[in-house]
Amino acid sequence: MTLRNDPAIGAGPETTVDAWDRYAALAGTGDDGGVPARRVRYRFLRRFVRQRLAVGALIFLLLVLVTCVLAPLIAPYDPLAQDLSASLLPPSGSHWLGTDLLGRDVFSRLLYGGRVSLQAAGVATATALVIGVIPGLAAGYLGRRVDQVIMALTDALMSFPALVLAIGVISVTGAGVTNAMLAVGVIVAPRVLRLVRSTTMHIKEETYVEAARSIGTSTPVIIFRHILPNVLPPLIVFTSLLAGATMLVEASLSFIGLGVRPPDASWGTMLGDAFSRISQAPTLILFPGAAIALTVLALNLFGDGIRDSIGRESRR
Secondary structure, three states, X not given: OOHHHOOOOOOOOOOHHHHHHHHHHHHOOOOOOOOOHHHHHHHHHHHHHOOHHHHHHHHHHHHHHHHHHOHHHHOOOOOOOOOHHHOOOOOOOOOOOOEOOOOOEHHHHHHHHHHHHHHHHHHHHHHHHHHHHHHHHHHHHHOHHHHHHHHHHHHHHHOOOHHHHHHHHHHHXXXXXXXXXXXXXXXXXXXXXXXXXXXXHHHOOOHHHHHHHHXXXXXXXXXXXXXXXXXXXXXXXXXXXXXXXXXXXXXXXXXXXXOOOOOOOOHHHHXXXXXXXXXXXXXXXXXXXXXXXXXXXXXXXXXXXXXXHHHHHHHO
C-alpha cells in the first residue's frame, strides 16, 4: 500500500509523516472510523451515566477512597490505642462499631485498614501492569520466537496456584504488605500479558497499522502510538477487575498472618482477628467482611460498566 499514489491524498513531494497525517485524517486511525476523539469520549460518558449500577459503584468507590485518605481527620480515636477495660464493647455512641479484644476502636481501625488494603491492591495491580503490558505487546506484535519464549515463561508461571506461589515468595522475602503485594503482582502479571497479547494480535491486522508499516514507520512507534492506545480500553476494564481480585488475595494473606504486620491493620487482618473471637463477639466480623465484599463488588460493577460502554462503541 503506497500512500503517495492515493488519489484521496494526492501526489506530490510530501514527506512520509505528512502523508500519514493526511491519511489518518481522511480514513481514521481507530475503530471509530474517523469520528473525533472528543465525540467518542462524549458517547462513552453518556452511555456510562445511563448505567445506574456502575455509577453507584463509582460513587461508592470514591466515597471509600476519600474517607480512607481523610482517615486522620475522620477517625475519632487512635487506631493503635489500647484500652483493655473497654474490650469487645458492642456498637454505641462512643464507639460506633464497637471495640476489639484490645479495646481499640473498630471504626478507626476500619478507616486506617482501608488505606492499607487499597494501597496494597494498587501496588499489586501496578506491578502486574508494569510486568505484563510491554511483554504482551512484544509477544503479540513480533510473534514467532519472541512470542514462543514469552508464552512459555507465562505458562510455566501460571501453572502454579496463585495463593500457594504467593506464600512461597513471601516465605523467602519475608512477611509484610509490600512483599506480599509485589508477589501477588508478579503472579497475576501473566493474565495481563495474555490479554494484551491477544488484543495486540487482533489490532496489528487492522488497515491503519498496515498503512503505518507501509510508509516505513518504526516498530516502537507503531506499538506505542497506534496499538497501545487501542489496547487501553479492554486493559482498563481488566484493571478494575484485577484490583478487586488482588484485594481479595491481600485479605487472604493477611487473614493467615502473611500480610500486614501487627499492630497495623488491614481489612484482612481485622477479619482474621474477628474470626478468632467470633464466639465472643459475632458481630465484629461483619464490618471488615462487609468492607471487603462491597468494595470488591463495586470494582466489578464499575468494570462491567466500562466494558459495556466500550463494547457498544466497538459493536457500532
